[in-house]
Amino acid sequence: MLIHYYVFLQNELSILEFIHTLVETLDRYFSSVCELDIMFNLEKVHMILDEMIMNGQIVETNKNRILAPVSVLDKPTS
Numbered sequence: 001m002l003i004h005y006y007v008f009l010q011n012e013l014s015i016l017e018f019i020h021t022l023v024e025t026l027d028r029y030f031s032s033v034c035e036l037d038i039m040f041n042l043e044k045v046h047m048i049l050d051e052m053i054m055n056g057q058i059v060e061t062n063k064n065r066i067l068a069p070v071s072v073l074d075k076p077t078s
Helices: 012-030 035-040 042-052 063-074
Strands: none
Touching: 012 035, 012 042, 012 063, 035 042, 042 063
């Protein structure tokens, strides 16, 4: 299933800021993100995007809040 994220933003600067925040968040999660991290962990990238965008609007930009639900799923269960 291909998921499209439509982000309706005010101007070009806000688009660049969103992309910058996304890359920083991915870099924090994958610790030095590269293309292979995205290719082999596409569902995690979708989860991160889902935490950032809702109904085409940016709802969260705090990296700690974005990564909290994803980190919970990464913890091993005992």
